Amino acid sequence: MIWECNDFINVKEVGPRDGLQMEKEWIPTAEKIKLINALSKTGVNGIQVTSVVHPKAVPQLADAEEVMRSIERHPGVSYSVLVPNERGAERAVPMKADEWELMHSVTESHSLANANKKVDESLKEHEKVVKLANEQNVTVQGGMATALGCPFEGKVPFSRVAYVAEAYYSMGIRSISIADTIGVADPKLIYTTMNRLINQFPDVEFSLHLHNTRGMAIANVLAGIDAGVRSFDASMGGLGGCPYAPGATGNVSTEDLVHMLDLMNIPNGVDLNRLLDISKIVETLVGHTLESAIYRAGPADQLQVAPTAQKKIGK
């Protein structure tokens, strides 16, 4: 039962990749490196540093090599790179990441729109990436986009999720991230999906990648924990977004996640105050208001000074 849970929760910070890639204004490489170095000291379990996506597709991450080369690596923090395809994998080899994150759409229409490939074609290519990772002794995490809803197809049958999970499993992958890419999952869907996956693949470590597009990300974290998930992606300040929901919020914010876990006495090892210091820098860098509730409102334990007298009203 979630109300008795005091298992350790792993928090992976995905802001430097999934957050910044949505930012139109160029963030100088030196600033990215400073941010990641600061994030390394917060206690997060992992940092998704960058992506070896084509620079024309995501100009913001064109400095992937320089960022990976220049950051300080802290023991206990796993530094990952998103590897979208075989060409990217070749680029990723010299970066010496601790982890390669694969991303695979669960639905055919999103796979075509996002990777210009059918699901099975894309899985074939992923096999080659995994082979290369194994040769390089790099851990692989298999990601699943649109696993909980697709912008083009709507609800996604569980059989599709299980199909891609099975494909990853047969490649030898034992770490799988389930993404609510467009932020449509409700807590019940999260619970039932993760419960079935964990039962079907008991030796896989599943993590959740949640977007707060429809305000349910924090509730979905609860549902995930209740189903047995112990690893969550989150983004500094709630950076990120969804091209299919303009004006919508991004990833679940790291500070909102950690703040709730702390209040619930669920250990997570992350220092909330350091996260808030980083968000202050992030807000200046991106030049717009952050979505993080805790950044805006402050932590729950901030007390106010009580007024000493009330102004008399009326006669």
Add this chain to the structure above:
Amino acid sequence: MIWECNDFINVKEVGPRDGLQMEKEWIPTAEKIKLINALSKTGVNGIQVTSVVHPKAVPQLADAEEVMRSIERHPGVSYSVLVPNERGAERAVPMKADEWELMHSVTESHSLANANKKVDESLKEHEKVVKLANEQNVTVQGGMATALGCPFEGKVPFSRVAYVAEAYYSMGIRSISIADTIGVADPKLIYTTMNRLINQFPDVEFSLHLHNTRGMAIANVLAGIDAGVRSFDASMGGLGGCPYAPGATGNVSTEDLVHMLDLMNIPNGVDLNRLLDISKIVETLVGHTLESAIYRAGPADQLQVAPTAQKKIGK
């Protein structure tokens, strides 16, 4: 277990009072009446129409009498008025509300700051209000401000909550609303508090009044349902706010609440599309962006058209 819950959830719309009272710009009385008439057709269980607070304290609600006189009353909808004190109760009598909502701080410092009275003094005054309500045959709901956290005292011992609940109970009140006035409650606190209250007062109907100040309101709804709560306050567009957390969000938004309940197949009787139509009007009236995630992003079932071809990148 919440994942199997399909009990009916009662939604009370508190936007016309708790939402609008935070708006600095005057909303014309005719517009308020139109809004409330539209809300009456959404399927909500109740509407908190206004408050008989002193007009100098909350100028926005100075038209309480005219609003209550002019709205159309729909069968099945309970129209309530917030009655802060004895003087207010006398004003409320001719309004013929279905329900008077009392509001009482659980903590001494908030009681002094908000009502200029000690907790026990204020409870004494509430007794007189309840007596008047009984004479008028009006239902009374006892509200508890700062029940889940106080801006001046921080965490609130459960004994304080039980003390005020007991006082309400001994006045004959069997409907009690527990408010997270400053939006600091986490889901575990909600679950344990509501669980204990429901066990201690099995013949009282408890409802939750949640603020989304720290992004946990929707998760707190889940926790409340899990503990057995079946009635929730919510505010159109997420209107409302917290004087102790500037820039923070307001009440849990009615559309976000109904949207999640619908996705989870939890019956609630409210028409989401009508709520969204109302929020559009509300946004124009208040002249600022609404906090509601669903108003900003649209419901989860809105599909997009898949692109027919992908632009070629690179060579």
